[in-house]
Amino acid sequence: MFARDVLPALIIGVPAMFVLPMLFDAYTLTVLTAYALLALSLGFIWGFAGILCFGQAAFFGLGAYSFAIAALNMGSAWGPFFIAILVPAVFAAVFGALLFYGRLSDVYLAVVTLVMTLILFKFMNSSAGEIYKLGDARLGGYNGIPGFETLTIPWDPGEYLYDESLFYFAFGLLVLVYILLRVLLKMPFGRALVGIRENEQRAELMGYDIRLMKTIAFSIGAAIAGLAGCLFANWAEIVTPALFSLGQSAEIIIWVIVGGAGTLLGPVVGAAILGYTKFLLGQQSLIDNTFVLGVILILAVLLLPQGIFPSLVRLWHWLLARLPSAAPLRRRSGRSRRDKDV
Amino acid sequence: MDYAAVVGVEIFYAVAVLVLISAGLAVIFGMMRVINLAHGEFLTLGGYAAIVSHQAGVNIYLAMLVVAPLVVAVFGVLVERLIIRWLYGRLINTMLATWGLSLAMMGAMTMIFGNTTTGIATPIAGFTFGRYQLSGYNLFVILMAIVVAVGLYLALKTTRAGLIARGAMQNAEMTSAFGYSPSRVYLITFAAGSALAGLAGGVMAPLVGLNPASGANYIAKAFITVIAGGASVVSGALASAGLFGVISQTFTLLTTPAVGEIALLVVAIILLRLLPTGITGRFFKGRV
Numbered sequence: 308m309f310a311r312d313v314l315p316a317l318i319i320g321v322p323a324m325f326v327l328p329m330l331f332d333a334y335t336l337t338v339l340t341a342y343a344l345l346a347l348s349l350g351f352i353w354g355f356a357g358i359l360c361f362g363q364a365a366f367f368g369l370g371a372y373s374f375a376i377a378a379l380n381m382g383s384a385w386g387p388f389f390i391a392i393l394v395p396a397v398f399a400a401v402f403g404a405l406l407f408y409g410r411l412s413d414v415y416l417a418v419v420t421l422v423m424t425l426i427l428f429k430f431m432n433s434s435a436g437e438i439y440k441l442g443d444a445r446l447g448g449y450n451g452i453p454g455f456e457t458l459t460i461p462w463d464p465g466e467y468l469y470d471e472s473l474f475y476f477a478f479g480l481l482v483l484v485y486i487l488l489r490v491l492l493k494m495p496f497g498r499a500l501v502g503i504r505e506n507e508q509r510a511e512l513m514g515y516d517i518r519l520m521k522t523i524a525f526s527i528g529a530a531i532a533g534l535a536g537c538l539f540a541n542w543a544e545i546v547t548p549a550l551f552s553l554g555q556s557a558e559i560i561i562w563v564i565v566g567g568a569g570t571l572l573g574p575v576v577g578a579a580i581l582g583y584t585k586f587l588l589g590q591q592s593l594i595d596n597t598f599v600l601g602v603i604l605i606l607a608v609l610l611l612p613q614g615i616f617p618s619l620v621r622l623w624h625w626l627l628a629r630l631p632s633a634a635p636l637r638r639r640s641g642r643s644r645r646d647k648d649v
Numbered sequence: 650m651d652y653a654a655v656v657g658v659e660i661f662y663a664v665a666v667l668v669l670i671s672a673g674l675a676v677i678f679g680m681m682r683v684i685n686l687a688h689g690e691f692l693t694l695g696g697y698a699a700i701v702s703h704q705a706g707v708n709i710y711l712a713m714l715v716v717a718p719l720v721v722a723v724f725g726v727l728v729e730r731l732i733i734r735w736l737y738g739r740l741i742n743t744m745l746a747t748w749g750l751s752l753a754m755m756g757a758m759t760m761i762f763g764n765t766t767t768g769i770a771t772p773i774a775g776f777t778f779g780r781y782q783l784s785g786y787n788l789f790v791i792l793m794a795i796v797v798a799v800g801l802y803l804a805l806k807t808t809r810a811g812l813i814a815r816g817a818m819q820n821a822e823m824t825s826a827f828g829y830s831p832s833r834v835y836l837i838t839f840a841a842g843s844a845l846a847g848l849a850g851g852v853m854a855p856l857v858g859l860n861p862a863s864g865a866n867y868i869a870k871a872f873i874t875v876i877a878g879g880a881s882v883v884s885g886a887l888a889s890a891g892l893f894g895v896i897s898q899t900f901t902l903l904t905t906p907a908v909g910e911i912a913l914l915v916v917a918i919i920l921l922r923l924l925p926t927g928i929t930g931r932f933f934k935g936r937v
Contacts, residue, residue, distance in 0.1 A: 359741060405922060406922070409922045409925065410925070411921065411922070411925055413740060413741060414684060414740055414741075414744070414876070415876065415921055415925055417741070417744060418872060418873065418876050418921065419918055419921055419922075421869070421872075422869060422873055422914045422917055422918055423914075423918065425869045425914055426911050426914045426915065426918075429907055429910055429911050429914070430907075430911055432907070433905065433907035433908075553865055553868075554752070557748055557751075557752060560745065560748070561749075564745060594760070595756035595757070595759045595760045596756065597752045597753075597755050597756035597759065598752070598753050598755075598756025598757050598759070598760065599756070600749075600752050600753075600756075601748075601749045601750060601751065601752030601753030601754070601755070601756055602749065602753050603749070604745065604746070604748060604749025604752065605732060605746050605749035605750055605753065606749075607749075608736070608742050608745045608746040608749065609732065609735060609736075609746065612742065
């Protein structure tokens with residue numbers, strides 16, 4: 308497990324952490340890392356547990372808001388850091404239990420998660436005024452919450468994490484989460500999760516409590532999304548209702564579908580590439596950003612429903628098989644879930 | 650007494666708006682099991698068609714009731730041929746592709762019309778009712794919703810085209826064995842649903858300040874009205890629009906519009922949890 312899952316991530320991840328800031332601006336890289344973590348959260352629950360959540364932005368926003376509110380109340384940032392992970396996880400556990408124990412799936416799951424995001428969006432947007440206050444933190448409605456404490460170096464409260472140090476911290480977390488998910492997927496729980504994705508009924512007949520397992524997976528995904536939200540809040544130094552918006556949810560799905568659901572690396576790469584593209588497109592005003600994103604999503608669904616990353620892998624295998632000297636490759640057997648309904 | 654009448658009209662109006670904005674989506678979902686997440690942008694497109702043609706000198710009723718549905722229906726035909734037809738039977742993929750379409754349309758409309766809000770004046774003046782002022786246009790919206798619901802019911806129940814459409818919905822293979830091309834039935838159904846969306850967009854145009862992102866205001870409500878309604882097109886949409894309209898309007902009158910919308914969405918989640926196949930999946934089964 309170590310050699311196959313942990314080592315490659317470290318071999319690629321650690322040098323990347325030091326090389327990337329030389330090539331790109333650390334400020335941009337930090338937000339791309341937060342996006343990558345967010346994509347990873349959806350990539351995990353969609354690609355491996357088969358839960359298509361249309362409202363992953365809700366947990367992202369919830370993480371960011373929890374961080375901001377807790378930081379304003381506690382005055383320091385490390386307690387809130389953990390709260391930002393815990394609040395979305397608990398929320399998702401309760402909400403997920405409500406859904407999965409009711410056996411909602413496909414469209415209905417998509418609708419309900421979408422609606423939940425909208426509720427949070429509408430609520431946060433209309434939360435201006437004195438009465439919407441949690442402790443010392445005013446929710447601030449449309450304008451959001453500015454001016455909270457951000458993360459510092461744990462042993463030196465005067466030294467804030469920002470720019471490059473924030474990037475190292477975020478990227479380190481991304482690599483860590485990636486490795487943890489890889490390991491999780493190799494453990495019995497992860498194996499069973501993939502089994503549920505492939506055939507829910509069969510997994511259930513074999514004695515797995517699919518409702519509980521889906522709820523747990525949903526909650527893990529939300530915790531990662533919350534962590535991404537916390538990093539985003541530290542980067543932006545303000546949280547606004549736009550974090551909960553439909554556009555944000557759509558973007559996460561686009562990252563995952565373009566990168567390739569069913570892999571862990573795909574969504575990360577998808578988020579980084581598309582996030583950077585968006586950043587570049589934002590610098591010109593000729594073509595609207597949303598338009599490009601939408602067209603990418605349509606084309607990805609129509610032409611590359613498996614995502615770019617798995618398609619490249621398949622192309623690679625296809626090329627290998629064409630080489631006369633190559634040994635016959637063992638094809639991956641069985642239909643994957645993506646052939647079935649996506 | 651007067652107040653009760655005004656509240657009654659307001660509640661009817663809220664229900665009517667839900668019926669109008671969800672009718673097109675209900676036709677497409679009920680008949681084709683396709684969820685068009687770009688429905689909100691279809692409405693916005695209808696609104697722009699009405700406003701632009703009115704500003705170009707077309708009579709306002711003609712602009713709202715004829716031009717808007719026509720424009721959106723033509724657009725719907727294009728969308729069906731270019732995107733939807735490749736994805737039949739793959740519900741989640743259709744949702745994703747139409748979500749992409751929604752973003753693309755939003756972006757395209759931003760590029761064309763700019764990120765500003767436009768609007769036209771309501772063509773019907775308000776009138777006083779007892780001590781209260783009532784908007785005449787709201788009554789027009791209620792009338793239009795009734796026309797749409799009754800028209801849809803009659804079209805599906807009494808006409809030959811409606812019969813074929815319902816047949817294709819129940820068993821596409823059998824329909825094609827009888828010599829009707831399902832592909833054509835789907836195309837016409839999608840165009841009809843788009844036309845209804847355009848009509849709703851046109852009728853709503855004088856009521857809302859229209860901007861390229863307006864679709865987001867409609868989509869959630871239309872979406873849950875249809876999903877919560879279940880498979881039956883007319884009775885499902887009417888039942889859930891009635892329920893949601895009363896709830897949201899009651900909360901709006903008691904508190905604020907934001908709370909009204911949140912109440913609507915919360916009820917929708919609870920309802921879907923209790924009746925996962927929608928209202929007509931449980932009650933009025935098999936109706937149109």
